[in-house]
Each structure stands twice: as C-alpha cells, then as structure tokens.
Amino acid sequence: MPPDVYASPKVPLSVGFVLLQRFTMLPFSAFVDCLRLAADDGDRSRQVHCKWRFMTSDGKDVTSSNGAIMTGCEPLAEPERFDYIVVIGGVLSEDDQQDQQALDYLRLAATRQVPLIGVCTGVFSLIQAGLMEGRRCCVSWYHHRDLASRYPAIEPVADRLYLDDGDRLTCAGGIASADLASYLVERHLGRSWARKSLHIMLIDEPREGAHPQPQPVVFNRVADPMVRRAISMFEQHLGTILTVDELAGRLGTSRRSLERRFKEQLGISPQKFARDLRLRYGYWLLSYTQSSVTDIGDRCGFSDTAHFSRHFRDAFGVSPSEIRKLPKSARSPLVDPFFLHIGDDTAR
Numbered sequence: 001m002p003p004d005v006y007a008s009p010k011v012p013l014s015v016g017f018v019l020l021q022r023f024t025m026l027p028f029s030a031f032v033d034c035l036r037l038a039a040d041d042g043d044r045s046r047q048v049h050c051k052w053r054f055m056t057s058d059g060k061d062v063t064s065s066n067g068a069i070m071t072g073c074e075p076l077a078e079p080e081r082f083d084y085i086v087v088i089g090g091v092l093s094e095d096d097q098q099d100q101q102a103l104d105y106l107r108l109a110a111t112r113q114v115p116l117i118g119v120c121t122g123v124f125s126l127i128q129a130g131l132m133e134g135r136r137c138c139v140s141w142y143h144h145r146d147l148a149s150r151y152p153a154i155e156p157v158a159d160r161l162y163l164d165d166g167d168r169l170t171c172a173g174g175i176a177s178a179d180l181a182s183y184l185v186e187r188h189l190g191r192s193w194a195r196k197s198l199h200i201m202l203i204d205e206p207r208e209g210a211h212p213q214p215q216p217v218v219f220n221r222v223a224d225p226m227v228r229r230a231i232s233m234f235e236q237h238l239g240t241i242l243t244v245d246e247l248a249g250r251l252g253t254s255r256r257s258l259e260r261r262f263k264e265q266l267g268i269s270p271q272k273f274a275r276d277l278r279l280r281y282g283y284w285l286l287s288y289t290q291s292s293v294t295d296i297g298d299r300c301g302f303s304d305t306a307h308f309s310r311h312f313r314d315a316f317g318v319s320p321s322e323i324r325k326l327p328k329s330a331r332s333p334l335v336d337p338f339f340l341h342i343g344d345d346t347a348r
Contacts (some may be wrong), residue, residue, distance in 0.1 A: 008174065011047070011048070011049055011051050012037070012049055012050070012051070012186065012188045012189050013035070013049065013050045013051075013083055013086075013185065013188040013189060014051045014052070014081065014083050015035060015050070015051070015052045015053075015082055015083065015085075015086055015184075016052070016053050016055055016077060016079070016082040016085045016086070017032065017052060017053065017054050017055060017057065017085075017087075017088060018055050018056070018076070018085060018087040018088070018102055018105065018122075019054060019056055019062045019070060019073065019088050019105070020062070020087065020088065020089055020090045020099055020102060020122070020125065021062060021063060021090050021099070022063060022064065022065050022090035022091045022276050023062065023064055023065065023088040023089065023090050024048055024064070024065045024071075024089065024090065024091065024119075024121065024173060024332035025065055025066050025068065025121045026065045026089060026173070026174055026175065026177075027088060027120045027171070027173040027174055027176075027177035028064070028088045028120045028177070028200075029164065030174070030175050030176075030177040030178040030181070031086065031088075031119060031177040031178065031179070031180065031181045032052060032181075032183035033197075033201060034177075034178045034182055034185060034194075034197045034198070034201065035050045035052055035181055035185065035197075036050070036052075036152035037171060037196065037202055038050055038185045038189055038193040038194065038196065038197045038200065039051070039136050039286075040079075043200065049189055049193065050185070050189070051173065052324060053074060053077060053081075053082075053211055053305050053339075054070065054072060054073045054074065055071045055073060055074050055075065055076050055077060056074075056075075056076075057101035057102050057105075057341075058075070058097050058101075059073060059074050059075035059076075059077075060073065061073060061129070065090065065091045071348075073308060076101070076102075076105045076135060077116055078332055079105070079108060079112050079114040080086060080112055080114065082114060083114075083115070083171075083188070084114070084115050084116070084117050084184065085106070085109050085114055085115075085116050085117065086116075086117040086119055086122070087102070087106060087117070087118055087119065087122035087125050087126065088119050088120065088122050089117070089118070089119070089120050089121025089122035089123070089124055090121060090123055091121070092121055092124070092143065097126055098125075099125075100179070102125065103125060103128055103129040103339065103344070104129075106125065106126065106129040106131060106324070107129050107130070107131065110129075110131050110167070113167065114167075115166070115167045115168070115169065116131065116167065116168055116169070117169040117170070117171065117180070118137065118167075118168075118169070118170045118171070118176075119170075119171045119173055119177055119180075120140065120143075120171070120172070120173030120174070121143060121173070123137045123138070123139055123170045124147065124150075124151075126168065126170070127147075127151050127154055131168065132154055132156075132168065133153075135154075135155075135165055136155045136156075136157050136163060136165070137154060137155070137156060137157065137163065137168075137170040138157045138158070138160055138161070138163035138170040138172055138209075139156045139157065139158055139170070140155075140158065140169060140172040140173050140174065140213070141158045141235070142211050142235075144156050144158040145228065145232070148156050150156075151268060158172070158213060159212055159213065160172075160177055160209055160210050160211065160212060160213065161176035161180070161208075161210075161211050161212075161213060162176055162179065162180040162183070162209040163167075163209055164183075164209060169316070172213055175203075176207070176213075177211075178197075178198065178203060179207045179208075179211075180209070181208045182194040182195075182198055183206065183209070184198060186206075194206060212288065214285075214288070217227065222265050222266070223265065224257070224261050224264070224265050226251055226253060227260055227261050227262060227265045227266070229251055230247055230251060230258065230270060231273070233247060233250065233251075234247075234277050235269075235277065236271065236272045237302065238277065238278055238281050238299075238300060238301065239298075239299050239301050241274075242274065243303050244258060244259065244269075244271060246269050247270065253337050259295075263327060275311065275314065276302040277292055278301050278302070279312055279315045279316075281299075281300050282296050282297065282299075282300040282308065282320065283316065284325070285299065285300070286320055286323045286324060287323065293305055293308070293309070293320045293321060293324075296308070296320065297320075299339075308320065
C-alpha cells in the first residue's frame with residue numbers, strides 16, 4: 001500500500017482516478033502525466049503542487065486496454081478528499097458488465113458535490129450512474145454512434161475535445177485528455193504550470209475545449225446497420241481508397257446489395273459518400289493545421305494535388321488555397337457528406 005499522500009496539507013489540485021477494467025491507457029496517461037509535470041519542478045515527479053490517487057472498486061490491480069497491468073491501486077477513498085474524480089472507462093463490448101460499486105461511488109461523489117470527469121468511455125459510466133440527465137456529454141467521434149444507440153435520451157457531442165458543464169466535465173479521450181488536464185492545472189495553479197507540462201510533453205499549445213476533433217464525424221442517424229458499419233470503415237480509412245468490392249467483402253455482402261442500401265439510405269453511392277467524407281476531412285485539415293495542400297491531399301487519399309483541388313472546389317465552391325486565405329469567421333461551416341452534391345453519382 002503506498003503512503004497516504006493526503007496526510008500532508010491540502011494542495012491546490014487533488015485528483016482521484018477511478019480505473020475501470022480494460023481502461024484506455026492513452027487518455028489516462030496523458031491526463032496524469034500533465035498533472036505529474038505540473039506537480040513539481042522539472043521532471044522530479046513529487047506530488048507537491050498536485051496530488052493524485054489511483055483507485056479501483058476492490059483496491060486491486062487493474063488491466064488496461066493494451067494488457068498492461070496497473071499496480072499500486074487503492075480502494076475507493078472518501079470523495080471529499082479530491083477536487084475532481086476522474087473515471088477512465090474501458091474498451092466497449094457487447095457484453096459489458098457494469099461495475100456497480102464504481103457507479104455507487106460516482107453517485108456518492110455527486111451527492112457530496114465533488115465535480116466528476118468522464119474521460120473517453122468513462123462518460124458511459126456517468127450515464128449509467130444516472131448523472132447525465134439533461135446534460136450534453138463530449139464523446140469521441142469513434143464512440144458517438146455507440147453512445148447514441150445505447151442511450152438515446154442523452155445528447156452526445158463529438159465536434160469538440162472536451163466539455164465543461166460545471167460539476168460534470170466530459171472528454172473525448174486520446175491526447176485531448178492532456179488538454180483537459182492542462183485546463184484544470186491552469187485553473188488551480190496558473191498558466192505557467194500548465195504550459196510547462198505541455199511543453200515537456202512536446203505539445204506546442206493548449207487547445208480549448210471547443211477545438212474540433214480531428215475527424216469529420218457523420219452525425220446523421222442511419223437506420224441500416226450494414227450502412228452504418230460501412231460508414232465506420234470509411235471513417236477509419238480516410239487516407240486510403242476502399243473499393244466497393246473490398247468493402248462488400250469485409251461486410252459479407254455483395255457489391256450490388258451494398259450499393260442498393262446506400263442509395264436507399266443516403267441517395268448516393270458508397271464511392272461518392274467515401275469521397276465526400278475524405279473531402280470533409282481535408283477541409284478540417286486546411287482549417288486547423290499548417291500542413292501543405294499537397295500533404296493534405298495525400299492524407300485524404302487523393303492521387304495528386306490537382307485531383308484533390310478539383311474535387312474540393314466542386315464540393316465547397318472554393319479551392320484549398322483560397323480556404324487558407326479566408327478568416328475563420330468567414331469559412332462556411334462543414335456540412336455532412338450526405339448533403340454534398342446529393343444525386344451526383346460520379347465516383348472517384
């Protein structure tokens with residue numbers, strides 16, 4: 001059992017982590033390392049300005065999403081010891097079993113007015129505990145459809161990195177956890193400590209919660225489960241071209257059947273949908289990164305810059321280079337690929 005780090009006087013920022021089985025490693029490590037680097041001078045890692053505790057329902061070791069085992073965990077402590085309690089969710093599966101003891105603990109913390117933070121799939125636990133009624137919650141684009149289908153009464157937000165709703169904070173996960181941790185460090189310790197952490201982590205600047213996720217999410221609900229699976233595959237292969245034959249093979253259906261389903265659901269072909277999705281990703285990259293037009297076209301799976309620029313102008317009415325010259329306030333909001341030239345069936 002580690003020493004009780006809370007025996008010393010209260011520090012500016014104290015955080016309790018509730019780690020669920022198969023918790024996702026990257027958002028956890030990004031969050032806690034931002035705290036660690038802000039807690040002491042240099043990289044000495046002493047819990048001076050920030051303190052944290054790793055907890056599980058039974059106080060035993062817990063296995064992460066990549067198989068690494070987290071040791072040194074403790075039983076759930078009194079919520080009032082912490083300024084925030086962060087729940088790190090696990091990998092989702094069809095037969096997920098809820099950790100009732102952890103859910104009871106989150107409810108207890110809420111009744112005692114301790115702010116709760118759901119990171120990655122940790123937001124699912126906040127919902128399961130009944131703590132998100134009437135609230136929006138930030139979730140990764142990758143889990144947007146999972147949350148919407150499992151909890152239709154909850155409004156998932158997948159167009160930003162994190163959301164601060166006072167006593168409930170939710171984060172999409174991934175490296176965005178470092179942005180949220182930095183936001184809290186700045187709130188409690190000051191900007192210099194927050195910047196110090198990010199610089200050591202080789203992160204140039206903190207991103208605000210409203211910063212969009214680097215992924216063109218398809219928000220529209222699609223009734224056909226096979227079309228939803230196809231969309232998910234397209235989202236995961238933005239830099240490559242999946243032929244309809246290859247996609248149909250992965251889905252265990254025929255090309256003709258897949259094309260028919262896309263026509264019925266979206267009014268366009270799978271090829272057209274995939275191209276528009278990649279163009280939308282290119283729009284995001286042009287707006288929020290400094291990559292060259294050539295690099296962005298390549299990242300979006302187009303064979304050359306001219307090909308990318310031509311299709312981009314057809315979709316958005318301006319060229320990629322012209323987008324870069326416009327102030328952000330003058331740029332048109334991104335539209336779902338469903339509505340880019342619907343009915344134009346010319347495939348790439």
